[in-house]
Amino acid sequence: MTDLRVAMVGGGPRGTALVQQLTGRLRGNQEDLVRVHVVEPGEPGAGQVWATSQPTELLMNSPSGPTDLLVSEGSAAVPDFAGWLAGRTFDGDEFCPGFTPRRTVGRYLREVFDRLSRANPAVRVVVHNSTAVRLRDADNVGDRQLLELADGTELHVDAVVLAQGHASAGISPTEQRWAAAAERHGWNYQPSGMTTADRAAALPAGRPIALRGFGLAAIDLLTLLTKGRGGRFAVDSGRSLRYLPSGDEPTIWIGSRRGLPHRAKPPPGRPVSARQTPWFLTQEAFDPAKYACYDFRSDVWPLVRAEVSAAYRHHVRAMGSWSRRLALPHATFRRADGWWEGYLPDSAPAVDVRRAVLRDLAQCQLPDYPARLAARSAFVRATEAVIALHHGGWLSRRSVERDVAGWFEPMSSALTSGPPRGRLQQLVALADAGVVRFLGGAMAARSSTSGLRVWGMASSGPTAVDALVEARLASPDLAHTRDRLICELLSSGSAIGVTDGLSNPGDAHRPITAIAVDHRQRLLSRGGRAHPRRWAVGPLVRRLPPSAMAGAASRPELSVPAPRQVDTVVVDQLVGLLERGLSRTPGAADAFASTAIRSAS
Structure with a gap:
């Protein structure tokens, strides 16, 4: 034996x-x-x-x-x-x-x-x-x-x-400096990490706090600070959500670099008929002589955008008569880009966050929504190809740092790894109730002897808060x-x-x-x-x-x-x-x- x-x-x-x-x-x-x-x-x-x-x-x-x-x-x-x-x-x-x-x-x-x-x-x-x-x-x-x-x-x-x-x-050097400033000036700081009940419990009720980050960790923390503290959501006569506060919530200012929450996931059960074979992002598109020298922005990103656009157009043609309204290639391409509007690397930081969230939620009512889902599926497959190219050593180190890690990976996460639609509906209700307030994009914070202040593109100016939470998972x-x-x-x-x-x-x-x-x-x-x-x-x-x-x-x-x-x-x-x-x-x-x-x- x-x-x-x-x-x-x-x-x-x-x-x-x-x-x-x-x-x-x-x-x-x-x-x-x-x-x-x-x-x-x-x-x-x-x-x-x-x-x-x-x-x-x-x-x-x-x-x-x-x-x-x-x-x-x-x-x-x-x-x-x-x-x-x-x-x-x-x-x-x-x-x-x-x-x-x-x-x-x-x-x-x-x-x-x-x-x-x-x-x-x-x-x-x-x-x-x-x-x-x-x-x-x-x-x-x-x-x-x-x-x-x-x-x-x-x-x-x-x-x-x-x-x-x-x-x-562990805590990064940047976060260590923020933690030292918080201790020196008397405010609360939480470094990045998983959202837990303990993190939420450490934040005081009735006081202004700021969340830096707008991904899944931030949405989870918002839920624990509101519904988790006894607040309730109800459907009003107009079939929209209304938040009924418990009184134990803090006033939550939230912002990030882009200023938008991650794009909502498609509703469960929506079938997506998408082509599995790529049109442009193929093995033949890469020359072994350029191994380790490919630049993502100039060599690969155009192929990713072409895949998304082709998937959208292919699905629109399959939809029959409605597609005749989108016959012009320019109009079709513009609509193909519609599902990632606000998330592209050249997009301006968000100012009207509520309007952007409502536009995201309304996508499933658009007549071309199945084509948008096909574009999303093509982007998911293209992202997998980008990861494989990166891990296989085909991209230059400079391009990996500047483009893949610098903006593509965060953008991909924001577009494909968002919360359920219901969570964004609840976010709008929290904003309407005054519990959540949007800082918008380009969020910034400053600590001084007078305390901590935060601001962003959607705020009228610096706002004093008692706590700053890095509402995101820690960078690996x-x-x-x-x-x-x-x-x-x-x-x-x-x-x-x-x-x-x-x-x-x-x-x-x-x-x-x-x-x-x-x-x-x-x-x-x-x-x-x-x-x-x-x-x-x-x-x-x-x-x-x-x-x-x-x-x-x-x-x-x-x-x-x-x-x-x-x-x-x-x-x-x-x-x-x-x-x-x-x-x-x-x-x-x-x-x-x-x-x-x-x-x-």
């Missing part, structure tokens, strides 16, 4: 999906025994994002269930989310149908994890409610691994998989992460940090946005060696493809592997270890040219 011990650092949805695949692959093989040590400080299955203790007001960001990681073929069966949800009662939001509370999803994920833990006698799952702090080789050849936990536990294992999800972010910078294991791996050279994002204004260092793995998801160490017994998956990981490592390429990949495909790559190698009887992994000393690693990291 072969005994394989695996340490899974992270027991949220990604770790659960890996356990599911491993459990299913070994079904019926009772001669081998696999022990999976799951290291998770939160709730197994749910992790921290889907914690079952969070307020019911916090909803999923998608109307679909969390089934994109869980698979049915070749893995242990788990209950379908929709079937599991049917017949269960939960406190959702009547104005956001189809969007389930995150804590309800967390209960589903916990149940899935519990079932998987008992699904296969050949796989024993052991949960450690702690965090990993150090990883090192336990022998001279690197086949045995020693993982140390914060509670003093030492795990001697054959393989380690990092699946932490989003790494715990593993140089300041609170994840002790990641810090130890980077400082020891056991992991390579990828630095391709813009630094914050005034910060001297370049943020480390990810750790590098090879095309088989093996962790890369200093010098480019792929460790034979260490893997990493998830958002803190950047896969460096062979083309990037070799410094040359034939044609670019224009799609990003789905999470379940990445997980399968890792599980295949774990099963291979078991089948080989844990002999030394062939090619353990895989290395790549150090110049290629420098160019990709």
